Amino acid sequence: MNWKTTIVICCVILLLAASVITVINLTEPKAQRTSASKRTAMLVEVTHGELGTFQPEILVMGAVRPDKEIVLSPRVGGEIVSISQSFTPGGFVDEGEVLLQIDPADYEVVLLQRKSELLQASADLELELGRQDLAQKDYKELEGTISSEYKSLVLRTPQLNTARSRVEAAEAAVRRAELDLERTRIRAPFAAHIINREANVGSQVSPGESLGKLVGIKHYWVEAAVPVSSLRWIDFSEERESSGAGVHIRNRAAWPEGTFREGSVHRLIGELEDQTRLARVLITVADPLSHEPESAELPPLMIGSFVEARIAGIPIQDVIRIDREYVRQDDTIWIDENGVLRIRELEIVFQDDEFAYVRSGLSTADQVIMTNLATVFDGAALRLAEGTQ
Numbered sequence: 001m002n003w004k005t006t007i008v009i010c011c012v013i014l015l016l017a018a019s020v021i022t023v024i025n026l027t028e029p030k031a032q033r034t035s036a037s038k039r040t041a042m043l044v045e046v047t048h049g050e051l052g053t054f055q056p057e058i059l060v061m062g063a064v065r066p067d068k069e070i071v072l073s074p075r076v077g078g079e080i081v082s083i084s085q086s087f088t089p090g091g092f093v094d095e096g097e098v099l100l101q102i103d104p105a106d107y108e109v110v111l112l113q114r115k116s117e118l119l120q121a122s123a124d125l126e127l128e129l130g131r132q133d134l135a136q137k138d139y140k141e142l143e144g145t146i147s148s149e150y151k152s153l154v155l156r157t158p159q160l161n162t163a164r165s166r167v168e169a170a171e172a173a174v175r176r177a178e179l180d181l182e183r184t185r186i187r188a189p190f191a192a193h194i195i196n197r198e199a200n201v202g203s204q205v206s207p208g209e210s211l212g213k214l215v216g217i218k219h220y221w222v223e224a225a226v227p228v229s230s231l232r233w234i235d236f237s238e239e240r241e242s243s244g245a246g247v248h249i250r251n252r253a254a255w256p257e258g259t260f261r262e263g264s265v266h267r268l269i270g271e272l273e274d275q276t277r278l279a280r281v282l283i284t285v286a287d288p289l290s291h292e293p294e295s296a297e298l299p300p301l302m303i304g305s306f307v308e309a310r311i312a313g314i315p316i317q318d319v320i321r322i323d324r325e326y327v328r329q330d331d332t333i334w335i336d337e338n339g340v341l342r343i344r345e346l347e348i349v350f351q352d353d354e355f356a357y358v359r360s361g362l363s364t365a366d367q368v369i370m371t372n373l374a375t376v377f378d379g380a381a382l383r384l385a386e387g388t389q
Contacts, residue, residue: 041381046336046367049320049358056233056313059353062224062283064301068190068216075183077206078102080199089196092217092291093188100199100211102184111177118170125163186211193217193289195303220288220301222249222263224309225278233313233350234281236268247283248310255299261285265311283309319349319357326368327356334369334376341369341380 082101086093093099192214199211226234237244244265262285269280287294288301301307327333327346335342346361362368369382 041339041383042341042371042373042375043385044336044369044371044373044382045385047323047326047370049322049362049364049366049368051318051320051364053315053317054319054321054355054357055315056350056352056355056357058226058230058233058311058313060224060226060281060309060311062222062281062307062309064288064303064305064307065221065223066215066303067219067221067284068192070189070214072099072186072211072214073208074100074102074186074205074211075207076102076107076180078106078184078204080201080203080205083197083199083201087194087197087212089194091194092289093192093194093214095188095191097188098185099188100186102186102205104181104184107177107181107184111174111181114170114173114177118167118174121163121166121170125167127163188214190214191217215303217289217291218286220285220303221266222247222283222285222301222307222309223269224281224283224311225273225276226281226311228272228277228279230313230350231268231279233316234265234311235314236265243284245314246312249283249285249301250308250310251299251301251305252308254302254305259299261288261298261301263309281311283311313350313352316349316357319359320362320364321355321357322362322368324351324354324356326370327351333362334373336367336369336382336384339382341373341376341378341382343376343378 079102080100081103084093084097084099085091086097087099193216195213195215197212199205205211235245247263247265249261249263250259263283266282266284269282272279285301290296290298290300322333327348328343331346331348333344333346335344344361344366346356347359349357349359351357371385373380
């Protein structure tokens with residue numbers, strides 16, 4: 001191959017390459033700039049409020065405390081010679097039941113002595129009454145010769161008064177000795193639950209010394225902390241014989257789900273808590289230890305435990321009730337108005353832990369938005385999720 005042929009071949013190759021490059025450039029797709037974001041209607045679910053008269057529930061926390069609580073102590077001293085089997089921590093005793101017996105021997109002896117002194121004083125009075133007859137005769141014989149200021153002496157009036165006073169004093173001493181003897185038997189002042197015992201057989205006790213702690217079993221109190229703003233919705237008992245608003249009491253930490261005790265509002269304590277500035281309300285629970293047969297299946301209340309109390313409030317009339325979680329910031333609510341978001345201000349009468357009770361700003365026809373939205377402004381486009389209306 002000569003050089004001329006080589007040059008021709010190279011030129012042909014160059015022309016072919018140029019043609020291929022030209023075709024590629026002419027057929028290459030061009031990139032077009034489009035918007036990175038496209039405005040779409042927000043997907044929401046809606047619900048409706050309910051018009052009517054509703055009874056709100058005021059959810060509060062409280063501590064259990066006894067209605068009756070005493071430290072048992074003797075009124076006489078001595079050695080304890082017996083203790084009732086019921087007088088043990090956790091035991092139950094009836095009103096008037098003998099819990100401890102102090103050695104009565106010394107007090108029996110004293111009672112015999114006081115009775116003997118009473119017999120002696122009574123005998124002295126009888127003798128003096130016999131002398132009164134003689135004194136009356138002497139006075140009649142001397143009547144008219146003795147001045148009136150000596151009359152009482154002649155009639156032995158001072159001696160008679162002294163004899164009578166000795167009898168009265170002896171009777172009082174006998175009564176006191178009988179009381180002391182009776183007080184050697186220490187009884188339960190009311191039906192009680194034994195919290196602790198601090199004495200045993202053989203213990204030497206003195207008046208006022210602690211023997212144990214008792215609490216009444218008829219009622220317990222729950223001292224609940226209530227916001228001051230909620231007090232006007234609680235029905236307090238005006239009369240001592242009637243009970244206030246009903247209460248459901250739960251101990252979430254210790255009781256099975258759905259288990260509760262019933263109580264009633266008793267009194268409002270007229271002092272706010274120092275730290276929280278909340279009002280204190282006493283709630284009464286009957287048979288708190290489930291001691292009676294009719295409440296045997298209910299869980300007992302433990303003194304000092306913290307419980308949840310739901311107080312039935314005074315009914316609120318002609319309001320719309322809506323779930324509290326749908327009320328937004330500053331007492332507003334989101335409404336779907338024909339596919340457009342509207343923000344409404346509400347007049348809320350009261351809110352409990354579940355519902356808000358609305359006086360104005362909402363109707364039953366309004367579609368309340370249930371969905372939490374990231375971007376919220378009045379007039380935003382909305383679209384309903386399937387199955388909602």
